[in-house]
Amino acid sequence: MNKKEIYGLLNEVNTVYKEQKLTYEENIKLERKIKEKIHSNKKFNFRKVGAIAAGIFIFGSFVFASNEKINAYVEEFFTDKKISLSDAGDLSKDIEANVVELHKPINFKKASFMIENILTDGRFIYLNLIYPQKYENEIYIPSSLKINGVEYCPESTSVKPDKIENNLISAYSEILLDKEIPSNVDLDIILGYDKFDDSSDRNYIEVKVPKEKSQINQRVFLENYYIDKDKKYRILKAKINKVKAIIEIDQPIIKIWGNKKTVDYYVKGKNSKGQTLIFDLNQGKSVDGLYKCIYEFIDKNCKGTPYKSDISLDDLYNSKDIFKMNLIRVEGKREKGKIINKKEKIIGKTFDLDLSK
Numbered sequence: 300m301n302k303k304e305i306y307g308l309l310n311e312v313n314t315v316y317k318e319q320k321l322t323y324e325e326n327i328k329l330e331r332k333i334k335e336k337i338h339s340n341k342k343f344n345f346r347k348v349g350a351i352a353a354g355i356f357i358f359g360s361f362v363f364a365s366n367e368k369i370n371a372y373v374e375e376f377f378t379d380k381k382i383s384l385s386d387a388g389d390l391s392k393d394i395e396a397n398v399v400e401l402h403k404p405i406n407f408k409k410a411s412f413m414i415e416n417i418l419t420d421g422r423f424i425y426l427n428l429i430y431p432q433k434y435e436n437e438i439y440i441p442s443s444l445k446i447n448g449v450e451y452c453p454e455s456t457s458v459k460p461d462k463i464e465n466n467l468i469s470a471y472s473e474i475l476l477d478k479e480i481p482s483n484v485d486l487d488i489i490l491g492y493d494k495f496d497d498s499s500d501r502n503y504i505e506v507k508v509p510k511e512k513s514q515i516n517q518r519v520f521l522e523n524y525y526i527d528k529d530k531k532y533r534i535l536k537a538k539i540n541k542v543k544a545i546i547e548i549d550q551p552i553i554k555i556w557g558n559k560k561t562v563d564y565y566v567k568g569k570n571s572k573g574q575t576l577i578f579d580l581n582q583g584k585s586v587d588g589l590y591k592c593i594y595e596f597i598d599k600n601c602k603g604t605p606y607k608s609d610i611s612l613d614d615l616y617n618s619k620d621i622f623k624m625n626l627i628r629v630e631g632k633r634e635k636g637k638i639i640n641k642k643e644k645i646i647g648k649t650f651d652l653d654l655s656k
Contacts, residue, residue, distance in 0.1 A: 381402070382415055382427055382429065382463065382469045383398070383416070383427075384416045384417075384418055384425060384427050384471070387415070387427040387459075387470075388542075390542055391541040391612075393541045394541050397418055397419075397512045399416060399418070399506060399507075399508050400415075401416055401504070402414075402415060405439075405503075406502055407497075407502065408494070410430075410434055410437070412428050412430035412434070412439055413429040414426060414427075414428060414490070415427040415428065415429055417506055417508070419480050419486060419488075419508055419514075420540065420542055421480060421514075422475055422476045422480065423473060423475055424474045425472070425473055425474075426471075426472045427470070427471055428468075428469075428470045429463075429469050429470075430467065430468055431466060431467060431468070432462065433466070434468075435468050437494075439458075440453060440458075440472070440492075441474065441490050441491060442491050442498075443503070444476070444489070444490060445489040446480060446481070446486055446489075447481065447484070451476045451477060452477040454475045454582060454584065455582050456472060456473065456474050458470050458471070458472050475581075475582055475593070480513070481513070482513055482514035483513060483514060485507070485508065486507070486510075486513050487506075488505070489503055489504075490503060490506065515541065515542060516541070517539060517540035518654070519537070519538045520537045520653060520654070520656070521534050521537040521546075521650070522534070522535065525647075526647035526650050531551045532548060532549070532551075532626060533549045533550075534650070535549060537652060539612075540616070543595060543612070544578070544595070544596035544612060544615055545578070545581070545594060545596070547591075547592070547594075548566075548591075548594065549589045549590070549592075550564075550589065550590050550646075552588065552589065552590045553590075559632050559633045560632060561629075561630070561632065561633050561638055562628060562629070562630055563580065563628070563629045563631075564580050564592065564594075565577060565578060565580060565594065565606060565627055566594045566625065567606075567625055567627055568622040568623050568625065569622060570622045572620070574610055574620075575608055575609045576610070576615070576622050576652070577607055577608045578594035578596050579597050579604065579606055580592055581593045581594060581595040596608065596612060598612050599611050619655045620654055620655065621651055621652070621654065621655060622651070622654070623649050624649065624650050624651070625649055625650075626647060627643050627644065627645055627646065628643070629642070629643050630642050630644070
């Protein structure tokens with residue numbers, strides 16, 4: 300359909316229009332919908348799309364007519380491709396009871412993306428974003444975050460993008476916060492985003508999480524437990540739910556002398572069947588002279604890691620076994636991008652991860 304045909308249709312439509320800015324993705328969606336209608340139905344009534352035609356004249360300008368049909372198609376752009384959080388993150392379907400569905404757009408001046416759903420879990424927030432493939436090099440992480448009026452700082456963010464149809468990306472995002480999210484209370488969350496290349500271009504959404512959805516069912520096995528006689532290594536919490544299993548440990552800061560020396564940590568254990576559990580260091584930060592660490596369970600299906608467990612997260616969650624666990628420090632030397640001369644040392648005493656309780 301060329302501009303002359305569009306203007307011809309406009310002349311036959313008795314409609315009052317007002318200009319409204321829409322994004323590039325909405326333009327493409329509207330154009331595609333009209334083409335689908337034209338090709339699928341030869342008797343298609345062009346009067347019915349006169350209002351849409353008004354919206355798509357001069358695509359480069361991104362100026363569109365305001366009309367119910369346009370709004371319907373714009374809404375469909377944001378809702379006809381729904382990806383559950385469990386599918387996006389390859390998680391258990393059981394988590395969906397705690398997921399809050401959003402389907403809310405974040406609009407910048409020349410780009411937009413969709414926040415599909417959200418899940419809160421202790422110090423973690425999980426999101427699924429949908430955006431055009433052309434924006435896959437943008438960094439869509441919150442620039443500000445408030446929960447019940449308290450500011451939170453995202454300490455780290457991991458993203459797992461996946462290409463879906465219509466040149467869209469579904470990106471599962473895992474955000475680690477600087478402190479625990481309240482549980483068993485209603486949550487009022489304000490998520491703010493800045494455009495990656497223009498911090499003055501920003502927007503935000505408000506999310507309401509009812510208290511019955513604010514905390515995933517979880518199993519806590521250890522709290523405030525010291526693994527050494529000098530009480531320098533303390534397990535704050537060891538917990539498992541259907542999203543992840545983590546062990547939080549406060550430990551002393553180890554000074555490293557020489558730029559080639561490396562120090563790493565992980566937690567390893569076995570049950571009576573000889574099955575191995577691995578918790579790798581996900582994040583660590585220095586706070587008041589302590590190294591506050593989060594060790595995350597490494598599923599047997601995990602790729603791209605030198606360590607992995609013999610069982611899956613679901614197996615672990617449903618297990619009734621007792622695992623004998625140790626915190627292990629790995630020292631080595633960095634040479635030509637590789638770690639050589641690795642030496643492992645068990646820190647403190649063996650502790651039980653008793654899943655039979």
